[in-house]
Amino acid sequence: SQTIHQWPATLVQPVGSPLSLECTVEGTSNPNLYWYRQAAGRGLQLLFYSVGIGQISSEVPQNLSASRPQDRQFILSSKKLLLSDSGFYLCAWFSRQLTGNTIYFGEGSWLTVV
Amino acid sequence: GQNIDQPTEMTATEGAIVQINCTYQTSGFNGLFWYQQHAGEAPTFLSYNVLDGLEEKGRFSSFLSRSKGYSYLLLKELQMKDSASYLCAVRDYLDNTDKLIFGTGTRLQVFP
Numbered sequence: 001s002q003t004i005h006q007w008p009a010t011l012v013q014p015v016g017s018p019l020s021l022e023c024t025v026e027g028t029s030n031p032n033l034y035w036y037r038q039a040a041g042r043g044l045q046l047l048f049y050s051v052g053i054g055q056i057s058s059e060v061p062q063n064l065s066a067s068r069p070q071d072r073q074f075i076l077s078s079k080k081l082l083l084s085d086s087g088f089y090l091c092a093w094f095s096r097q098l099t100g101n102t103i104y105f106g107e108g109s110w111l112t113v114v
Numbered sequence: 115g116q117n118i119d120q121p122t123e124m125t126a127t128e129g130a131i132v133q134i135n136c137t138y139q140t141s142g143f144n145g146l147f148w149y150q151q152h153a154g155e156a157p158t159f160l161s162y163n164v165l166d167g168l169e170e171k172g173r174f175s176s177f178l179s180r181s182k183g184y185s186y187l188l189l190k191e192l193q194m195k196d197s198a199s200y201l202c203a204v205r206d207y208l209d210n211t212d213k214l215i216f217g218t219g220t221r222l223q224v225f226p
Contacts, residue, residue, distance in 0.1 A: 032212055043201060043218035044157075051211050090156055094212055101164070103147060103203070103214055105156040 002027035006091040006106030019078040021109050023091030033074040034092040086113045116140045118217035120202050125223045134187045134220045136202030144207035148176050148187045151199045197224045
């Protein structure tokens with residue numbers, strides 16, 4: 001069966017420090033992968049999506065970046081965090097053929113920038 | 115571009131019926147999702163509509179009108195545990211890519 005995991009679950013980082021959130025999918029190949037951010041009490045903002053290795057589309061210009069070094073691995077990074085980067089980050093996977101028109105989410109990562 | 119609108123907050127009474135509306139504008143519409151999200155948790159899947167009409171799943175139903183760019187989620191026999199945020203999301207298919215865009219969510223509070 002297919003699963004999606006992301007980590008770390010929570011982290012507290014000082015302003016100006018780097019960030020790395022990792023997401024992996026198991027049990028499938030060539031998935032569409034997505035990173036979302038959710039500020040407190042708000043909806044999901046699409047940050048990046050990827051249809052394959054090395055293929056990244058950015059939705060919002062900001063100090064974050066994404067990479068897909070392997071087929072089932074999606075990484076969200078920042079060189080220098082801002083206070084406004086705080087939020088709940090969600091990795092998601094979608095495949096019409098494999099997931100039956102369902103978007104699957106990782107467990108989420110709570111980031112607090114102090 | 116894409117635009118998805120839904121009410122920010124709604125309240126209802128236990129046992130009642132509530133309808134949460136969602137309107138959207140996209141270039142390559144190819145389906146609409148409804149998700150439920152409890153505070154601090156990842157969203158969970160409720161429904162997916164790609165054709166016009168009503169899809170019923172137990173106490174939850176979802177309706178789609180593609181010509182009007184409109185959907186609603188209908189919750190019947192409300193329970194306290196239905197207090198959550200409800201997210202409308204559109205599958206925008208362009209250049210062989212599925213872009214999944216979420217609305218801001220509707221926070222539903224159910225009172226006894």
